[in-house]
Amino acid sequence: MPSPTNVSSTRSTPPDGKAIERHKTAITDDDALLKWSRLSHFTPTVWTVLIGTLMARTSYFMAWPFLIVILYKDFQADAITVGGMLASSAVVGVFAGLYSGFLSDKFGRKWVMISGCMVAALCYAGIGFANALWQFFVLIMCCGLMRPMIEAPAKAVISDNLSNVKDRELAMNVRYFIINLGGAIGPLIGITLALKQPQVLFVITGGIYVLFSLLYWNCFRLYPEVKQQGASEVTHFGRTLRVVLKDRLFIKLLIANIIMMFVYGQYESSIPQIIVRSGLDNAAFFVSALVMVNTCTIILFQFPILRLLQRFSLFTRSQIGMGLMALSQVGFLMVPVDWPMGWLIACFVLSLGEVIAFPTLNVQIDKLAPAHLRGSYFGAAAIYSLGFAFAPLLGGVIIQMYGASELFFLCLGACAVMMVLYNAVSRHERQKTLAETQQVASEC
Numbered sequence: 001m002p003s004p005t006n007v008s009s010t011r012s013t014p015p016d017g018k019a020i021e022r023h024k025t026a027i028t029d030d031d032a033l034l035k036w037s038r039l040s041h042f043t044p045t046v047w048t049v050l051i052g053t054l055m056a057r058t059s060y061f062m063a064w065p066f067l068i069v070i071l072y073k074d075f076q077a078d079a080i081t082v083g084g085m086l087a088s089s090a091v092v093g094v095f096a097g098l099y100s101g102f103l104s105d106k107f108g109r110k111w112v113m114i115s116g117c118m119v120a121a122l123c124y125a126g127i128g129f130a131n132a133l134w135q136f137f138v139l140i141m142c143c144g145l146m147r148p149m150i151e152a153p154a155k156a157v158i159s160d161n162l163s164n165v166k167d168r169e170l171a172m173n174v175r176y177f178i179i180n181l182g183g184a185i186g187p188l189i190g191i192t193l194a195l196k197q198p199q200v201l202f203v204i205t206g207g208i209y210v211l212f213s214l215l216y217w218n219c220f221r222l223y224p225e226v227k228q229q230g231a232s233e234v235t236h237f238g239r240t241l242r243v244v245l246k247d248r249l250f251i252k253l254l255i256a257n258i259i260m261m262f263v264y265g266q267y268e269s270s271i272p273q274i275i276v277r278s279g280l281d282n283a284a285f286f287v288s289a290l291v292m293v294n295t296c297t298i299i300l301f302q303f304p305i306l307r308l309l310q311r312f313s314l315f316t317r318s319q320i321g322m323g324l325m326a327l328s329q330v331g332f333l334m335v336p337v338d339w340p341m342g343w344l345i346a347c348f349v350l351s352l353g354e355v356i357a358f359p360t361l362n363v364q365i366d367k368l369a370p371a372h373l374r375g376s377y378f379g380a381a382a383i384y385s386l387g388f389a390f391a392p393l394l395g396g397v398i399i400q401m402y403g404a405s406e407l408f409f410l411c412l413g414a415c416a417v418m419m420v421l422y423n424a425v426s427r428h429e430r431q432k433t434l435a436e437t438q439q440v441a442s443e444c
Contacts, residue, residue, distance in 0.1 A: 032307075032310055033166050033169060033170055033306065033310040034170070034303065034306060034307045034310060038166065038167050038170050039170075041162065041164065041167045042162070042167070042171060043161045043162070043223070044219065044222070044223055045157060045161050045219055045220075045223050045225075046157070046158055046161050046162065046171055048215060048216065048219040049154045049157050049158060049175075050171070050174060050175060050178055051215070052154075052212050052215055052216065053154065053175055053178050053179065053182075054178045054181065054182055055208055055211070055212055055215075056120075056150070056182075056208070056209065056212055057178065057179050057182030057183065057186065058181075058182035058185055058186045058189070059186065059204065059205040059208040059209070060182070060186065060205065061182055061183045061185075061186025061187055061190070062186040062187065062189045062190040062193075062201055062204070062205065063124065063186075063190060063198075063201035063202045063204070063205045065187055065190065066190060066198035066201060067127070067140075068082055069198060070198055070199060071085075071133075071136060075132075075133050075136070077133060077136075081133070083392070083393070085136065085137050085140045085141070086140070086389075087389055087390075087393075088137075088140070088141045088144070089140050089141050089143055089144035090144060090385055090386065090388075090389035091144070091386075091389070092141050092142075092144035092145055093144035093145070093147055093148050093382055093385060094148075094382050094383050094385065094386060096144065096145045096146075096147075096148045096149060096382075097148030097152055097378075097379040097380065097381070097382025097383070098241065098376075098379050098380055098382070098383075099237065099379070100112055100116070100148050100149040100152055100153070100375075100379055101148070101152040101153070101156075101375040101376040101377070101378055101379015101380060101382075102237050102240050102241070102375065102376050102379065103375075104152065104153035104156060104375035104379075105156075105240070105372060105373055105374070105375040105376050108225055109153040109154075109156060109157050109160070109225055109375065110216070110217075110220040110225060112149055112153050112375075113149065113150055113153045113154060113157075113216050114213045114216050114217055115149060116146045116147075116148075116149025116150040116153075117146075117150060117209045117210070117212045117213035117216065118209070118210075118213055119142065119145060119146040119149065120143070120146040120147075120150070120206070120209040120212075121206040121207070121209040121210045121213070122142075122206070123139050123140075123142045123143045123145075123146060123206075124143070124202045124203070124205040124206035124209065125202065125203050125205075125206030125207070126139045126206075127139050127140070127143075127199070127202040128199045128200060128201070128202035128203035128204075128205075128206065129199075129203070130199075148379060148382045151378075151382075152375055152378040152379040152381075152382065153375055153378075155172070155175075155362055155365075155366075155374075155378045156374040156375040156378050157225070158171045158172065158175070159366045159369075159371075159374050160225065160226070160371075160374065165367070168363065168366055169314070169363045172359060172362045172363050172366070173302070173303075173306060173359045175362075176302070176358060176359040176362075177298075177299070177302055177303070180295065180298045180299060180302075181299060183295065184295050184299060240373065240376050241376075241380075243373065243376075244373065244376055244377060244380050245380075247368065249368055249425050249428055249429075250365075250368050250369075250377065250380075252421045252424055252425050253364055253365070253368065253421070253422075253425050254380070254381065254383055254384055255421060256417075256418045256421035256422050256425075257361055257381070257384035257387070258383065258384045258386060258387035259387060259414045259415075259417060259418040259421075260322070260325070260357065260384075260387065260418055261384050261385065261386075261387030261388040261391070262387035262388070262390065262391045262394070262411075262414060263325060263329070263391075263411045263414050263415060263418070264325070264350070264354060264388070264391075265387065265388040265389075265390075265391025265392065265395070266391055266395050266407065266411060267290070267294070267347065267350055268391075268392075269391055269392035269395055269396070270391070270392070270395030270396065270398075270399055270404075270407060271290065271332065271343070271347075272287045272290070273395075273396065273399060274337070274399065274404045275287055275290075275337070275340075275343065277399075278337040278338065280337065280338060280340065286340045286343065286344075289340075289344060290343065290344065290347045293344050293347050293348055293351060294347060294350075294351045294354075297348055297351035297352060297354075297355060298351060298354065298355050301351075301352065301355055302355045302359070305352070305355060305356060306359075309356065313426075314360055314363055314364060314367070315360075315364075315422060315425065315426035315429060316426075317356055317357070317360055318356075318357050318360045318364070318422055318426075319419060319422060319423070319426070320356055320357075321352075321353045321354070321355075321356030321357025321358070321360070322353065322357055322415060322418055322419050322422065323353070323419070324349055324350070324352050324353030324356065325350055325353035325354070325357065325415055326353075326412060326415035326416070326419070327349055327353075328346050328347070328349040328350035328353060329408050329411045329412040329415060330408075330412065331345065331346030331349055332346045332404075332408045333405060333408040333409065333412070337404075361381075361384075362378070362381075364425075365377050365378060365381050367429070395407055398410065
């Protein structure tokens with residue numbers, strides 16, 4: 001296994017003639033990102049991951065929004081108890097992501113993903129039959145275990161099966177769109193099915209994850225995965241973790257993404273609190289309208305904006321998205337509390353920033369990760385979900401102790417830090433790409 005100091009050279013030196021050709025294609029391919037012909041490059045394994053993601057996320061959003069309703073109405077759980085359950089699930093997910101990513105690099109993606117699906121099936125079905133608060137606590141915490149077992153290897157599978165950089169980027173964008181599509185249609189299905197017995201939804205979700213596992217099993221049976229060159233060197237979790245954590249570019253990117261998740265998390269937690277506490281008439285309606293604006297913006301604008309910006313570099317797009325997120329904080333800061341339309345406009349700007357910046361996160365990690373450590377890198381990237389997990393807590397404390405303006409000032413400053421970190425990563429990537437281009441030219 002290469003030493004931590006040699007990670008960059010591992011990424012940049014093509015090991016053989018075929019790798020050099022793939023590398024040259026990736027660098028010199030200036031074709032448009034959004035081309036229908038790129039979809040024909042997606043392998044059956046990639047399509048299986050995308051279809052499975054749609055199934056999983058639709059069923060998740062179908063059931064999960066009813067969880068708080070069940071805990072509050074049927075088991076009289078207070079806000080602290082519910083918050084503790086959800087936070088514990090997020091923390092478990094971070095540590096599970098680190099280890100499950102390593103396991104997928106060492107033993108292959110197949111059994112880690114299938115095991116994650118089976119854990120999900122047991123947890124969701126268990127929630128459907130749970131009749132005590134402690135059972136919900138254990139099962140919700142275990143739900144944090146299954147998500148990185150499925151998602152980190154699934155993203156690595158996409159990268160493993162698509163040699164062209166732009167094909168991988170398009171696949172990651174399609175995956176992000178599918179996740180949000182599931183977030184839009186899942187609750188509608190849930191409302192239709194769960195008017196009287198919302199716990200039944202979790203049993204249905206568990207059954208869908210069983211189908212999901214069978215779908216993966218059949219796919220890998222028909223199209224066996226190919227071990228990445230260098231996979232035999234992935235022997236020790238501790239050594240692999242040290243390689244990942246000593247990659248300074250990755251750490252800068254990770255910190256920036258934690259900050260991004262914290263800023264974005266205020267939209268789902270603190271901003272609804274501010275509106276509700278303002279005493280505004282129809283506050284609940286306007287909170288729902290914020291969610292609708294966000295969902296519609298993502299679904300309607302993701303690919304048109306991607307087409308508009310596809311000629312810009314990945315990191316330039318990220319900077320544009322983060323700039324819009326910063327601009328939205330200025331909007332939230334200046335909008336009077338009693339002007340709902342202003343909140344909706346600021347939310348629209350935030351959503352535009354999200355739809356530009358968020359799909360690039362996985363593509364950036366894919367570009368940084370050595371092929372034989374993709375699972376470990378995607379698994380470690382689960383750490384940035386801590387920003388989203390702690391956003392409600394820190395945002396609530398700031399609102400309670402200081403006020404909404406102070407929170408948005410903090411988020412604006414956080415956006416500036418985030419953009420500085422991204423600029424540092426972008427500058428290094430430009431230098432690395434130039435060096436790789438010169439190396440490939442000399443070898444040809």
